[in-house]
Amino acid sequence: MDLQKASFSDMAEYGMVWPSYSLYKHICIFPEGQLYAEVNGRLVGSSSSLIVSLKTDYADHTWNEITSQGSFSNHNPNGDSLYGADLSVHPDFRHKGIATLLYNSRKDLAIKLNLRRIIAGGRLYDYYKFAKSMSADEYAKKVVVGELEDPVLSFQLKNGFKFIKILPNYLYDKRSLNYASFVEWLNPQYGIL
């Protein structure tokens, strides 16, 4: 809970972080999908995932829909996609490669479970700074071509994810103005194992 509040301090102000019973439920429902990073015994990063199947490959969705209001009760062990519901690193431990390690572990998990892909909706972290001059789609495309840097989308692109499209009304968030980038990583070993 402390990590959540520190990592999502803006969202914590309006109560948009996991309640502790949700974190407990995630571990009960899909323990392998709940990862954390520790430095000298201190919890400094976490990554929460569930397995889903979308009706179509790139179906629109909101964070509440895809995570069943954050409960993961819709987790489907027979689904084809690992869904990244949450990723956070404590502000004091950023830019040290911790989220990259967590993403690598997510990829290892997708490979181990022979899932077709990892997908996620990443909040367009700095879009609020540019909203007056461009649409969310224009902003994301500028990040994709390297004209702009976004702490979340640039990180996802550097980690091999592909920007698919904008998801509007994804999550109540003053930074992204509720826009998220639908990103996808295809498992290169899918079907081989």
Ligand SMILES: CC(C)(COP(=O)(O)OP(=O)(O)OC[C@H]1O[C@@H](n2cnc3c(N)ncnc32)[C@H](O)[C@@H]1OP(=O)(O)O)[C@@H](O)C(=O)NCCC(=O)NCCS
């Ligand atoms: C997004 C987030 C998880 C990234 O975490 P992180 O641990 O800082 O990520 P990494 O260190 O792996 O990568 C971040 C940057 O540090 C760089 N980096 C990695 N290791 C490094 C090192 N040893 N030295 C210097 N820089 C390093 C990476 O290249 C990357 O560069 P970029 O900023 O140019 O993209 C973190 O900023 C965060 O928790 N944000 C708030 C919560 C949030 O919004 N989460 C996303 C929800 S959708």
